[in-house]
Amino acid sequence: MSIVLFKAILVVLIFLISLGIAAYSTYGERKIAAFLQDRIGPDRAGPFGLLQPIADGVKMFLKEEIIPTVSDKLLFIAGPSMFMLTALMTSAVIPWGLPLEFGGTVYALQVADINIGILYIMGVVSLGVYGIMIGGWASNNKFALLGAIRASSQMISYELAMGMSVIAVLLMTNGSLSLNNIVQSQGEGKLYGFINISGMNWNIFYQPVAFIIFLVCSFAETNRTPFDLPESESELIGGFHTEYSSMKLGLYLFGEYINMFISSAVISCLFLGGYNFPGIEYLGTVLPHNIVSLISVAALFGKIFFFIFFFMWVRWTIPRFRYDQLMRLGWQILMPLAIINVLITGGILTFFGN
């Protein structure tokens, strides 16, 4: 099996998994929301309502497509497509697990190990706003436009703090921008230099502040409560997707869940050791390598699922911000905090060495 073929399979697989997880995130969201609210949630479509996402999908595919006559048709269609595209693109650089090995050839479970992985993610994330902006603008509806404007300013603002918090992490990992390196470095060494649990040298223990900032920013980047202003139902009806129907709406909703999935993956990779899990070294000695790889994939997905749950948990608990408060939080609290964090990290690394 050539590397190219493997990569192709991997790409397709990741797309399918992303889509599947996004679809079942909608189900999860509804179930979790229901359970947090003392309800049951969907339970009539299939056993436990498991076919709910399929029902939604089929319905959306077959719904009439309305393109408002006053809107810009091309852009109206381009909006959701771009949103979906950028949502899916990020997954390329995430290391999904330890490499597999077949017949002496090593197959990395990562589509592209580019040396600027983090920057790539930041770049693609910064493009995510186009889908929303274009869609919102093309709808030619004031609520949509307001949503689009809110989304764009919010995403630009929080990108900065996000980048700054990542810098502190990068300082920890000898400045490598490759996600693979970052994850690997969290699997090596001892925690705080003396706690010897293999695969537990996670960045969250060194960078709790950066972790919180990154988490908050990823909430903002994915437009989830408490930062769901662009689509806040009680204010803007649907926000940027107010005018969308059928699958174009589906793409937006789907894209949001894919974004959530990917940002959970990124958080896990940056702060929670990615595919590393405690005892990974020991397992490596007793189990075949490929099995450990699969376990590591499972470990990563476990972390991802926890974060997806966390995203939902927070959404159904917390009120949302107001536009100006959101901006103030981003610029006046998170930004300085992230910079101070970088300075302190840098200072410690400079004066106390590695």
Next chain:
Amino acid sequence: MSNIQVSPPPPGIEGSGFFATTFEKAVGLARANSIWPLPFATSCCGIEFMATMAANYDLARFGSERISFSPRQADLLMVTGTIAKKMGPVLRQVYLQMAEPRWVIAVGACASSGGIFDTYSVLQGIDKVIPVDVYVPGCPPRPEQLIDGILKIQELVKNEPLKRRESPEYKALLASYGIE
């Protein structure tokens, strides 16, 4: 498109209503389980709708908890409450903005028939301005009745042929309301 000849259906069983194929059934089932309501809540029934949404009755079980206030995204227009004559055109506008397939449920006495308000200012039933699929009696109906209405709608959705919305009968129905 292609050179496959479509053989004419056997006489007598053509037309909407017949030939609900397996595909159509599957689609109907899917649609029925994913009805996103647009609560056009004007008065008392709206509160009862809230009660239906809340924990005790949980409309989510039917796949309908994602209430979409944007008519574009909604499948089911739930007219819950009195519709005054001043509101009639707005209701119609909302209905027009909805994407096909769309269903309408008139919840409560006021929406269905004007109820107690047989007055100069109240529309005597929303079927004067838009076609209604299911009427739910009660003033306001209890959540049980509301759910009954939703189940009725689901029944309707399940058995609806895909072509119904293009059929001349449906067009004629809309035309009788002066739509399109």
Next chain:
Amino acid sequence: MENTVTNFDHTSEYTTLNLGPTHPATHGIFQNILTMDGEIIVEAEQTCGYIHRAFEKIAEHRPFYQITPLTDRLNYCSSPINNMGWHMTVEKLLGVQTPKRVDYMRIIIMELARIADHLICNSVIAVDCGALTGFTYVFQWREKIYDIYEEICGARLTTNVGRIGGLERDFSPACIAKIREFIQEYPKVLREFTSLVERNRIFMDRTVGVGPISVERALHYGFTGPNLRAAGLDYDVRVMNPYSSYQDFDFTIPVGVNGDTYDRFRVRQEEMWESLKLIKNALENLPEGKFFAEVPEFYLPPKEEVYKNMEALIWHFKIVMGETDVPVGEVYHSVEGGNGELGFYLVSDGGRAAYRLHFRRPCFIYYQAFPEMIKGSTLSDAIVTMSSMNVIAGELDA
């Protein structure tokens, strides 16, 4: 939502945004036409009448006892208060003195209604701030209130509870048990709801200082009820002009300071506690006796009597046909409704129906102040302010 086409007036940088008539935040139907500068509201104008149902005209055509179902639909979040208010108005016109037991039962029912009303309002404030979960927690307890109503009168929302001269039936043991359970369990839920939102900084940031109104302006605009009390004036009809034996009870009037959304929220929260106390007191001190006053002209005789007794049957017919004698006169009576002073101005010419019945609907009067309250704040503020004012469309338009 109507299809709002962006048409910028190029001479100004303001846009017009139609909030309503079917905007999710209007909770009921009325329209706000906002002139916005970006996210800031420069000007607002409200339109109402979208569910105008001509209550006052109907009232001129129906006998008195048939007005009760109408009042249900005024402020449908707390219909029993409206029912009671109407009954007491007619009783005032007729000069009927109700027994203490009736008064106390009425207090229990009314205070339950007040809790239900405030509960909707406050949970909806939270929902409009984006916190949906608290809503489902407290709504389970609103459901319990519904259960109690169902036990009392047989309906959940539009209760049509009580009759002129008393109540239509006594509290059943099941009903009293349910009320006791409610008193016992509800504080926990309310506390939980409180801790979920009340001191959460995000919520406080959203509400403190939002949509404030001073006492002077509030009075100018005819505020009453929790909204006036949030501004700092302790006007409460229950205390100022006690009706239905409210004078027997000691309760505090929670007041706010700034008249902002947070104060309104807080005042409603506290009033729920006070109501709970009132219910408890009334239930404990519920006197024995009849649940109706001795007014054969207006209170339907017992059914058994009607079946057997000719005189009762005649009264029964007269009452139902609306042929009993009613004094000529005019009377104004007000009760402390969920949203403030709910007044009934009844003019009787002695006929079977009111000659003129005017409802003083608190919502209708204080909603005028909305533009002034939200001027210069953001769209989100406007929405939270609107829900904290608890504008009920049914009451607004009548």
Next chain:
Amino acid sequence: MNTITEQAHPQNWYLILSTILFSIGVMGVLMRRNALIILMCVELMLNSVNLLLVSFSAYAGNTEGQVFVFFIMVVAAAEVAVGLALLVSIYRNLASTDIDVLNKLKW
């Protein structure tokens, strides 16, 4: 990606491409009246220069060219920020982004 390939085409190609892009930018500046698009054309011109610098850097085998691109980006970002701020305030006062309206120094 980690292997550097012998550049398969002469650097002249980049020269020509940059020239064409630059000229298009100039053309746009001259042609359009919308201040925003003029700003965008300026960006285009800056980018053609960037491209050239990167190509020089690549062909000369050192990093200086890229560093300069970096600086140009900074300048471009600053320029856009100020330019757009100007544009918005002009629009506020004149309700137009037409540069021909800006022919007077005061309003």
Next chain:
Amino acid sequence: MSSQIVFYMLAALSVLSALFVVFSKSPIYSVLWLIVCFFSIAGHYVMLNAQFLAIVHIIVYAGAIMVLMLFTVMLLNLNKETEPHKPAMLKGAAIVTGGLLMLVLLAAMRSVQPAPYVAPEKADVGFVQNVGMKLFTDFLLPFEMTSVLFIAAMIGAVVLAKKEVHE
């Protein structure tokens, strides 16, 4: 050979999109075409082994500057109808001028003999480490100067965009 094809495609894309930027009727399309143009230029950067720069280019231009542009377009609601147009004659003149400039420049470029290709000392010229090293050693002062420039620009932008309070 394949890299040549890639070059041609990217070059064609950049030229075409640049032309669309200039000739689009609606500003929003101009913005979108410019984004496409920037992407193609980023592609060129990658081909020139400047990955770091390419991604920075995308983040800065596509991710920030063009979002800002788009934002302004939306905020001011510039669209086809409000787009001011110059008279056709001026347009023609502009095209001729631009074309002439291009001709002159191309003619000048034709005779240029660029220095022959020099293989870099290290294989990863365009990587973060090298660019960073250069930036923070040889070019430290200019780098710090740019931050001053940024601050100035930021303050300027805020001051300009801030609304005067009309009393």
Next chain:
Amino acid sequence: MQLTNRSKVVTKPEMTFVEKLYLPAIFSGLGITIKHLFKKKATLKYPEQTRQFAPVYRGMHVLKRDEQGRENCTACGLCAVSCPAEAITMDAAERKKGEEGLYREEKYAARYEINMLRCIYCGLCEEACPKDAIYLTDRIVPSEYSRGEFVFGKDVLVEKVDQRIDVSKRKKTYTI
């Protein structure tokens, strides 16, 4: 301004430092919601499970028969008069010879219709009935596809002889 001495200021808009930190309140909120994740659900699975309504619940009407299976209604029209929604229509008829087993009184309702869509279930007809004939029950009126089906005639309203509906619990007690 203070009108009574019973007022109490209840609002405290200032935040303490801890409250200003966002996180404590958020975490306590998260704690509350996660507790509910494991709680028993309040939901009633309606079509499968049903709920006992209060005995006095005002649902669908019934026209009662007496012990001998005769219709109680005498078509006096009080219910129609008392109906605020004017949903009840009836035609009275004289009882003929040989119908004594069908109708209790000499006059009976030949046609008795309630427009269930107009009806607001206020219970006034029940109160107005002097003949123990009309009652509201704890059954709910089903929803229908067309408006015409809601005019319930005697075929639906009158209780079946073999399927009596117990309304004894709704009868008022006037314990004095």
Next chain:
Amino acid sequence: MSEVNNAYLLKELQDQFAAFITQVDEPYGLLTIELDKEQILPVLSFLVKHPELQMQFLTDVCGMHFPDNKGKELATVYHVHSFTKNIRLRIKCYMSLDAPQIDSVTSLFGSANWQERETFDFFGIEFIGHPNLKRILNVDEMEYFPMRKEYPLEDQTRTDKDDTYFGR
């Protein structure tokens, strides 16, 4: 200082406006006066500014229609309330159907704005000086004033009701 009660209130009013108060009544303990409609603004502003009474709260404004009361067919009824003294007053101003005009009190009470609009909407009473006197509850195109006694209550377009059964 005498106690503030209905008698005191009436005396204060009589002192100032005796000529304009046509009738005084006290049904159910609420002092009711009939006032010349020209005097509504002075009387109300007197009550508002009165140091003792401080009747600063306009509880209610509503219209009335007496078709048989020739020359005084329409009436506007004001309820004012003094919070500090907890005393209410009802003022009635009659006017004829031909000239249904009365001064607006919006300058004194902001709350009067919509209530006067409502009264205009229902009865066609025109409030002079009202900032925005147009229909509020009914549609703008409505051509009559529905609360006047001669207009029917019922909607004529309904299909599921037969008036012959409801001979009201």
